[in-house]
Amino acid sequence: MANPTIVWTKIDEAPYLATFSLLPIMEAFTKDAGINWELRDISLAGRVIAEFSDMLPENLRQSDELAYLGELVKKPEANVIKLPNISASVPQLKATIKELQSQGYPLPDFPEEPQNAEEEKIRLKYLKCVGSNVNPVLREGNSDRRLAEPVKEYAKMHPHPMKPVEPTSKSYVAHMDKNDFYQNEQSFIAPRNMTVAIEFEGKNGTKKVFKEVELEKGEVFSGTFLNRKTLREFYEKTIQDAKEKDILFSLHVKATMMKVSDPVMFGDAIRVYYKELFDKFGKELEEIGFNPNNGMSDLEAKLAKLPEDKQKAIKETIAEIYKKQPRLYMVDSDNGITNLHRPNDVIIDASIPATIKNGLKGWGPDGEVEDTVITVPDRTYARMYKEIVADIVKNGQFDPTKVGTVQNVGLMAKKAEEYGSHDKTFFPPEDGIIRVVDTENNEVLMEFETEAGDIWRAYTAKEVAIIDWIKLAVERAKESGLPIVFWLDSNRAHDANLIKYVVSELAKYDLSDVEYHIMAPEKAMRYTLRRFRKGLGTISVTGNVLRDYLTDLFPIIEVGTSARTLSIVPLLAGGGLYETGAGGSAPKHVEQFIKEGHLRWDSLGEFLATVESLKLARKQGANEKTEVIADALSKAVGKYLQNDKTPKRKVGQLDNRGSHYYLARYWAEELANCGDAELEAKFKPVAKELVENEEKILGEIAAVEGKPADIEGYYHPNEEKVAKYMRPSETFNKIIDALR
Numbered sequence: 001m002a003n004p005t006i007v008w009t010k011i012d013e014a015p016y017l018a019t020f021s022l023l024p025i026m027e028a029f030t031k032d033a034g035i036n037w038e039l040r041d042i043s044l045a046g047r048v049i050a051e052f053s054d055m056l057p058e059n060l061r062q063s064d065e066l067a068y069l070g071e072l073v074k075k076p077e078a079n080v081i082k083l084p085n086i087s088a089s090v091p092q093l094k095a096t097i098k099e100l101q102s103q104g105y106p107l108p109d110f111p112e113e114p115q116n117a118e119e120e121k122i123r124l125k126y127l128k129c130v131g132s133n134v135n136p137v138l139r140e141g142n143s144d145r146r147l148a149e150p151v152k153e154y155a156k157m158h159p160h161p162m163k164p165v166e167p168t169s170k171s172y173v174a175h176m177d178k179n180d181f182y183q184n185e186q187s188f189i190a191p192r193n194m195t196v197a198i199e200f201e202g203k204n205g206t207k208k209v210f211k212e213v214e215l216e217k218g219e220v221f222s223g224t225f226l227n228r229k230t231l232r233e234f235y236e237k238t239i240q241d242a243k244e245k246d247i248l249f250s251l252h253v254k255a256t257m258m259k260v261s262d263p264v265m266f267g268d269a270i271r272v273y274y275k276e277l278f279d280k281f282g283k284e285l286e287e288i289g290f291n292p293n294n295g296m297s298d299l300e301a302k303l304a305k306l307p308e309d310k311q312k313a314i315k316e317t318i319a320e321i322y323k324k325q326p327r328l329y330m331v332d333s334d335n336g337i338t339n340l341h342r343p344n345d346v347i348i349d350a351s352i353p354a355t356i357k358n359g360l361k362g363w364g365p366d367g368e369v370e371d372t373v374i375t376v377p378d379r380t381y382a383r384m385y386k387e388i389v390a391d392i393v394k395n396g397q398f399d400p401t402k403v404g405t406v407q408n409v410g411l412m413a414k415k416a417e418e419y420g421s422h423d424k425t426f427f428p429p430e431d432g433i434i435r436v437v438d439t440e441n442n443e444v445l446m447e448f449e450t451e452a453g454d455i456w457r458a459y460t461a462k463e464v465a466i467i468d469w470i471k472l473a474v475e476r477a478k479e480s481g482l483p484i485v486f487w488l489d490s491n492r493a494h495d496a497n498l499i500k501y502v503v504s505e506l507a508k509y510d511l512s513d514v515e516y517h518i519m520a521p522e523k524a525m526r527y528t529l530r531r532f533r534k535g536l537g538t539i540s541v542t543g544n545v546l547r548d549y550l551t552d553l554f555p556i557i558e559v560g561t562s563a564r565t566l567s568i569v570p571l572l573a574g575g576g577l578y579e580t581g582a583g584g585s586a587p588k589h590v591e592q593f594i595k596e597g598h599l600r601w602d603s604l605g606e607f608l609a610t611v612e613s614l615k616l617a618r619k620q621g622a623n624e625k626t627e628v629i630a631d632a633l634s635k636a637v638g639k640y641l642q643n644d645k646t647p648k649r650k651v652g653q654l655d656n657r658g659s660h661y662y663l664a665r666y667w668a669e670e671l672a673n674c675g676d677a678e679l680e681a682k683f684k685p686v687a688k689e690l691v692e693n694e695e696k697i698l699g700e701i702a703a704v705e706g707k708p709a710d711i712e713g714y715y716h717p718n719e720e721k722v723a724k725y726m727r728p729s730e731t732f733n734k735i736i737d738a739l740r
């Protein structure tokens, strides 16, 4: 049998930088396992280059490695460590193009308003690189996310700060109460393999087939829409309420993953908050092509197209608006970056937990922390946030040394649910009816009365994915002894169909040792929090969106960051995908690194994923040493946490590179006493050398700190330079490279 291959993904930002230091260590320590390591580029810049390679000179071309991995994950030999990558907004895409152009890549500009067929083609190619377009391709399995025992222990020993919350806190979650996705949902289970057409018939006679969709027998197909007029009225009311309560206004959506629908909801908040601006300068704003869906940064970028007196008048109006409207929640108050500046700055799964961590407060324009209305328009998932926020106001801030744990089993495989809806999201061009029709017999299966501009979307969950998800939940319940709670709402048409599956599938198992519940999200949250505050563990079994939200929410409360989560995706075809952490690519960390040479990224997620990946490699044919090496790594991670060698926040303290030194040292120490004579003989001197050179190595790393790290790029830096900065210790490199 050929040696198994572990694929490590090359991605963006902080975890990309950390890779330059960490991957050589992984290769060095696993040399005797009989595995191959492969680095595959799925970074934003890499995907842009691959997408346009036909237009690039030969030496600049790159193959489409995402497409390659998309095929690999459907095969049993897949063993992929997926680090978090950027889900880019249009402004980020444009910045990437600009950077690549400056490096000599003859790429076309992003045609915002395509003037001809050629430009439209280019635009569509670029749009393939926007939003969350990596994860859905790789996620050919459901998700199992939880905190490993030593990670929980670490948090109890070294609790992260959680700011107190007073019972007088005015912060609360605001959501719509009618005409949202929650209210308008319809759903059916496909009785056979079939094709449905999504059709539109306008009041003025427009007829159009939006799309035909193939469904597999047993697939749950759901459709719904959100009324934009009601949305804007809701914003109006919420903004007014923030003003009256004298608290910040904040909006939390997922414009990255939900790249078609959520930017529009984000844009509507701008249209309402800055209404006076549109009333006064509607014509000019249209002329320069300002698109509120891209945030106020888009206006900033395009303002120069107007004569100076107009620019001045617009700026004055904006300043007036800030005086009249409630203060905005800030992303960066020092630089005047508001919540409404860019659609991807405030991403709901991370941003609400950050607000919770901060004592249910955000930063206002003057840099002061203040209470805030947390606006989450659609009720489907907003209600569970409302529940936890109200719970905190009532019962006080969570104490990481006392709380229990909330694990998750998420229905994710095959682009499940809303996260697979982008190509089935439509905006009716006029008032009219959207129908879902069985093409075989023209039977109308669903009918929605929509208004012009409403956001209509369809999404599905495939039978194989649902059944596997329920199986995974039962397995996790049996392994852990914890109760499982299916967060499903019988008042939702989609969930009602999932409940049918849950009931019929659970009947097939011996559940004598399993406690299970089916509860709507707010009730599930209440139940889970009661246990959580008592220090008990619970497994949330959820759809794809709640998977995403809850696996940031609870880990951030429990251990400070979701980067410390173990995130396993057992692939349907038998391989494994190990996502590192549940969080993102930490843009703030890169800023700090570039400015002062300190990288605060904790690679713990990567360490944990590697343990799991090695265990799978063993099953895939790697030799018996692999298991020993994986065990040693697992123990080394325990030591790393016990001795608190995680990177610290400030320049001059231990950073990512220093933390990797400790990991390597503990790993070597474990291997020096692992019971395998060959490995022991090999690693005894390595451990010794690492211990003896501790001061020297840390000194060599410290020497490059406190000054800028000029890596010549953000999205596509100079890799020689990155490698130089990320491996600054000659002494350490020599020890590691001798093992490779």
Ligand SMILES: NC(=O)C1=CN([C@@H]2O[C@H](COP(=O)(O)OP(=O)(O)OC[C@H]3O[C@@H](n4cnc5c(N)ncnc54)[C@H](OP(=O)(O)O)[C@@H]3O)[C@@H](O)[C@H]2O)C=CC1
Residues within 6 Å of the ligand: 083, 084, 085, 086, 087, 088, 135, 256, 347, 350, 351, 561, 562, 563, 579, 582, 583, 584, 585, 586, 587, 588, 589, 600, 601, 602, 603, 604
């Ligand atoms: N699976 C994936 O591929 C995911 C990708 N993303 C993408 O990542 C980007 C950034 O997302 P964002 O929502 O800002 O969230 P991030 O998770 O990147 O960052 C939020 C904060 O979490 C903390 N943090 C995250 N990772 C680590 C780590 N390894 N070590 C220490 N602290 C960490 C940092 O807080 P501090 O240091 O201040 O304590 C950081 O500023 C977006 O493009 C998003 O789409 C997001 C989620 C998942």
Ligand SMILES: O=C(O)CCC(=O)C(=O)O
Residues within 6 Å of the ligand: 087, 131, 132, 133, 135, 136, 256, 257, 349, 547, 548, 551, 582, 583
């Ligand atoms: O793919 C993305 O855009 C983000 C994914 C995410 O947040 C998650 O998996 O938790």
Ligand SMILES: [Mg+2]
Residues within 6 Å of the ligand: 349, 350, 548, 549, 551, 552, 582, 583
């Ligand atoms: Mg997430």
